Amino acid sequence: MSIQNGHTKHLNVAVVGGGLVGSLEALFLARRGHRVSLYEYREDIRKTPHVRGRSINLALSVRGRRALRDVGLEDIMIKEHGIPMRARMIHRPDGSTYSIPYDTRTNQCIYSVGRNYLNAVLLKESENYKNVTRHFNHKLLEANLPKGELKFVKMDTKETVSVDADLIVGTDGAFSAVRRAMLKQPLFDFSQQYIEHGYLELCIPPNCQGGFQMPPNYLHIWPRGNFMMIALPNQDCSWTVTLFMPFKNFKGIDSESKLLEFFEKYFPDSIPLIGEKKLIDDYFGGSPSPLITIKCRPYHVSDKAIIIGDAAHAVVPFYGQGMNAGFEDCTILNNLFQKHKDDLTQILAEFSNTRWQDAFAICDLAMYNYIEMRDLVTRPSYRIRKALDDLIYWISPDLWVPLYNSVTFSTMPYSQCVKNRQWQNKVLAIIIFAAGVFAFILLCWARR
Structure with a gap:
């Protein structure tokens, strides 16, 4: 709501980019009584299988938990779905292991949560609000941000849809179309950096009894100096395994024999866990994905548009803060809506003026933590x-x-x-x- 001439006005808000941050922001805005239209380029994630190359589980920590608590969803994620990880389990080249607790004083932990499950929970919760509508398969074609005008194309029918909004919220990821429209605005600073390392997802299946093959309450790490492998537990007792290393290393492993030789040298204990055939199938069935850091500012255009989450500050995944930082954006925005009584001019300007320093900081911290995880921990x-x-x-x-x-x-x-x-x-x-x-x-x- 905003106050105009003593009257309460409910805003028409277009959230561009569903995903985790967009779905959460829609809930925050709906709880304040605003009319929210959620536009997602992809199909409803609840009806589609996992997209290869897109991490299927995430590390939920305090910042993300706080945001979920504010919309009443923390308990369902923590108690019903989250798997606590209380320490790093370090795997040496000889197969021996040792653990490094995250918090020896109060025993706090991070939680492995499924991306699809969390997104489904957020979307399902939005269905409890009559002032939220969801539009899937909508690709943004044009955006006139100062006027609050958007044009989409429906991917299934190719029909174009024009939208007028009091507020546009861009949550459409690292390659944001809303941010691309912001590049046309004067005094908008933008930088992106690809690192020389990519990532490839593998999988450790459950054992014959359907249980975990490794102790589950850990984030398992195989640090090897210039590269590393990590594993996070899943609800079905499998493990999402991610190999991070320079693209030139990936390129050099171009045959099954080279792959097995590489794993026997650096990750020998993982081979019986994954299985030779599955390792070969998973490795050559995909291709390494790039990792990007994005910094920009300001995050808003007048009182009409704002970007949050990866659209505003994409980070590499090594601190597990990408989702958590995006969720924290939602918390901060909600507090500013409360502080300024839904006055968009003040809300958007204050978010831009204060959030960028923290966003830049976590971008840099995430890069540092990669060095720590792959090398310094040893x-x-x-x-x-x-x-x-x-x-x-x-x-x-x-x-x-x-x-x-x-x-x-x-x-x-x-x-x-x-x-x-x-x-x-x-x-x-x-x-x-x-x-x-x-x-x-x-x-x-x-x-x-």
Whole structure:
């Protein structure tokens, strides 16, 4: 609602791009009484199988949980579908393993949730609101954002549909058509970066009894320096396995013998879990997908349009924050609607002016965490630093929150998480320097 001349007005909102963030934002807006039309390029995900190359499970953490709680869906995801992952399980090249807990102090965890299931839950919930309509197979052709005008084509009938909206919300992903229309606006900054690494999905099936082949309450990681493999548990006791490595490495594995030789060298314990035939079929049945980081600003056009989620800040998946950051966008927008009493001019401007710093921060943190996951976790220096972080956090939780905990288990702004880490690095450097000086003095005194 917005207030005009003392009267309450319900907004006509067009959410372009269903998906997770779009479906969630539709719920937030519907709960405020606005009329929401949800336009999705794809078919209804509840009626279609998994699209290869698109991750089928996601890591849900505190930021995402908070957003789901606000629309009444946290419990169904956590209690009925989420699989808790309490630690990283590190697989060495020799097949031995060890675990690194995420939170030794309060035992918080992240949850593996199915993308399709979560999307289905959000869409089903939207059906409980008469002020939400869903339009699938609608491709955006044109957008006049300053005027709130959109033109779609129905993919099945090729019919064109014109839409006028009080507000356009672009949630149409990393290759957003709404953002592309924003590029025509003056003073719009945009950058994208592809990394040299791609990813390919494999699968560990359930065992003969229909159970898990590995301990399920972990995010399993095979770190190998310049590349890595991870596995997340699924509700059917299978595992979604994702191989991340440079495209040149993928290109070099061009035969079954090279593939098996590669896995026998770097991931030998995974071969009996996946099965040689399934490994070969899955690997050569797909192709590696690219990974992209996108930064842009501002996120809005006057009081008519805004982009959120991957459309505003696509991140690589290594911190598990892509979905969570997008869901947090919905929470922040909802709070701004409340703060400014649905005044779009103030809401959209404040979102743009404040959110970009945190969005840029999580983009950078996600890149850093890839280096940590594929390489640093195997180094003694990493384990020493984590032990120090955990010890100080245990002694003084109000003063010292480790970086991963602040990003994953709090709603501290991402940019503040970075500043917090920088401060901690300085403190530890001073402590180490002081300890070195003290040790040197003691050594000199002992030699007198």
